[in-house]
Amino acid sequence: MAELENDLFLRALMREPVSRTPMWIMRQAGRYLPEYRATRAEAGDFMSLCRNPELACEVTMQPLRRYALDAAILFSDILTVPDAMGLGLYFVTGEGPKFERPVRTADAIRSLEVPDVEKELGYVFEAVRTIRRELDGKVPLIGFAGSPFTCGTYMVEGGSSREFPTIKGLAKEAPEVLDQLMDTVAETTTEYLNAQIDAGAQAVQIFDTWGAALEPDDFRRFSLASMQKIVDKLTREKDGRRVPVILFTKGAGPLLADLAETGCDALGVDWTTDLADARKYVGDKVALQGNLDPATLRESPEAIREGVARTLASYGKGPGHVFNLGHGITPDIDPDNVSVLVDAVHELSPQYHSK
Ligand code: 1CP
Numbered sequence: 001m002a003e004l005e006n007d008l009f010l011r012a013l014m015r016e017p018v019s020r021t022p023m024w025i026m027r028q029a030g031r032y033l034p035e036y037r038a039t040r041a042e043a044g045d046f047m048s049l050c051r052n053p054e055l056a057c058e059v060t061m062q063p064l065r066r067y068a069l070d071a072a073i074l075f076s077d078i079l080t081v082p083d084a085m086g087l088g089l090y091f092v093t094g095e096g097p098k099f100e101r102p103v104r105t106a107d108a109i110r111s112l113e114v115p116d117v118e119k120e121l122g123y124v125f126e127a128v129r130t131i132r133r134e135l136d137g138k139v140p141l142i143g144f145a146g147s148p149f150t151c152g153t154y155m156v157e158g159g160s161s162r163e164f165p166t167i168k169g170l171a172k173e174a175p176e177v178l179d180q181l182m183d184t185v186a187e188t189t190t191e192y193l194n195a196q197i198d199a200g201a202q203a204v205q206i207f208d209t210w211g212a213a214l215e216p217d218d219f220r221r222f223s224l225a226s227m228q229k230i231v232d233k234l235t236r237e238k239d240g241r242r243v244p245v246i247l248f249t250k251g252a253g254p255l256l257a258d259l260a261e262t263g264c265d266a267l268g269v270d271w272t273t274d275l276a277d278a279r280k281y282v283g284d285k286v287a288l289q290g291n292l293d294p295a296t297l298r299e300s301p302e303a304i305r306e307g308v309a310r311t312l313a314s315y316g317k318g319p320g321h322v323f324n325l326g327h328g329i330t331p332d333i334d335p336d337n338v339s340v341l342v343d344a345v346h347e348l349s350p351q352y353h354s355k
Helices: 008-013 034-043 046-051 053-066 080-087 106-110 117-135 148-157 165-173 175-199 216-233 253-262 275-282 294-298 301-315 335-348
Strands: 089-092 096-099 141-146 203-208 245-249 266-268 287-292 321-325
Touching: 008 203, 008 287, 008 321, 034 046, 034 053, 046 053, 046 089, 046 117, 053 117, 053 335, 080 089, 080 117, 080 148, 080 175, 096 148, 106 175, 117 141, 117 175, 141 148, 141 175, 148 165, 148 175, 148 203, 148 216, 165 175, 175 203, 175 216, 203 216, 216 245, 216 253, 245 253, 253 266, 253 275, 275 287, 275 301, 287 301, 294 301, 294 335, 301 321, 301 335
Parallel strands: 141 203, 203 245, 245 266, 266 287, 287 321
Antiparallel strands: 089 096
16 A cells, blocks of 8 residues: 555644644535535435445545545445444435434343444445545545444434434433443444454544533533543554544533543544634643634635634644534535635645644
8 A cells, every 4th residue: 555645634633743734624525516416316315325335435536636635534424333233224305314213212222233344334344445545645534433422313313303302311211221322332333443444544533413412421421431432442553553533522612621531632623612722621632623614614715714714823833733624514515615715724824833
């Protein structure tokens, strides 16, 4: 396998000096790109796209052809894991993900088993190998999974939710049952991420989109503890290089301090916390990734540049920053505005680095 031509992203995650701030964009492959919509139409539907390694590779590469990004992210979805556990994932247009067989009762949770990930998710590992070949050492490839709690919300509620009534009910009325669900999903996710790393993922991110919807103590017991179990068992070195782990709990705020204790290498930060405050919460334990409000991309080129300038200034000088949005890019964004964003990070960030 070729040496990496651009390892700024991996170096920033390790808090090593870099010449400028590296960047990627959460959901960089997706519906805001017309070429993505064309490939998805060719595949027929979203899951067929995920299950086809050639097409998953194609959509992974699409944003890199347009923009000077410093990392690629595997094209897949966090809900492939519950799907592999037998819940039957399907998508209803306009309504988002749904499960045919949600797990709502103690009995259903007790009978869940850790699946054979090679057998059920082999298509993901094949996509990772295909993307690595196609990238040919240009930039690193990020693998990912959902946090057990975030996957759990979809597994228990049966689809997207705003209030999380069923899983919050379990947290209060049957916490041991929810512990058990978290354990089974954490074990599956550990095997899943280690198999992605085996196949060639050079960093991994755990998306904890909904963990911070819990009260802080419940966040610690269910979401943080289950991510901790994963971090403890991940492969951390491959081919002589560290495989960094990024945890992204949306809306974590002061809980970033707890997340920094897990032994991860970096934390994702959303736009509701200033990076300057986030740095105070975590000290020099971990790198930080973020955190421009994705809504900024709907504004003028000047406003986008100002947003980038503010984000870079908020982190301030020194290593350990990976530029990103504070959450995924939305389907309504004009792809030209993303060029403005990328150019601004390239232009404005070198002054924050002494190397
Ligand atoms: O219609 C389509 O084409 C499907 C839209 C879509 C896409 C492009 C879905 C369905 N998933 C994805 C890809 C995806 N999802 C990626 C890889 C692409 C990349 O980053 O470039 C990743 C990392 C995810 C992660 C994901 N899926 C999360 C966590 C991150 C986040 O944004 O909060 C979550 C919560 C999901 C569930 C999911 N899958 C799809 C949708 C629309 C949703 C969200 C539903 C909801 O809001 O509840």
